Amino acid sequence: MTVQAFSFTKIEVKDIAVAEAFYTAALGLEVVGRVNFGEGERLMHEVILALPGSRPPAPNLIIISYPNAACPTPGEATTGFMVADLDAALARATAAGATIDIPATDVPEHGLRLAFILDPLGHRIELLQQIGA
Known part of the structure; x- marks a missing residue:
């Protein structure tokens, strides 16, 4: 089997409302679907986000919550987004509750400028801006 396209990144969060508010406000993603399924410890809620x-x-970011079960420790995955203006993206993200994990850094050998932020729930996000070319 050959992969044809990236489909989604899924992160498990304890507070799905906080995560949804952050990703829509900070990164401008839109909710394109919701899934609620199961019961007891397997009760789950998903919010599907897209550009x-x-x-x-097109790939999606899916945030998922199991409200009746323990949530994994944040920081086990990194999600990456290309942005047109890294400084503006950092300002928007911090205004929405993010903290800067690694400040903006130029990586000219790869034609990139990048920074890492943590969303309000502690998930790591890499923001990339193409430079040069």
Whole structure:
């Protein structure tokens, strides 16, 4: 089997409302779907987020919560987003509750400028801006 396209990144969060508010406010993602399923410890809620105007099979960010079960420690995965203006993206993210984990750094050998932030729940996000070219 050959992978044809990246489909989604899924992160488990304790507070799905906080995560949804952050990713829509800080990164401008739009909610394109919701899934509620199961019961007891397997009760789950998902919010499916995508770039504005994207159409399947565009990749999604899925935030998932199991409200009746323990949540993994944040920081076990990193999600990456390309941005047009890294400084503006950092300002918008911090205004929405993010903290800067690694400040903006130029990586000219790769034509990139990057920074790492932590969302309000502690999940690591890499923001990348193409430079040069």
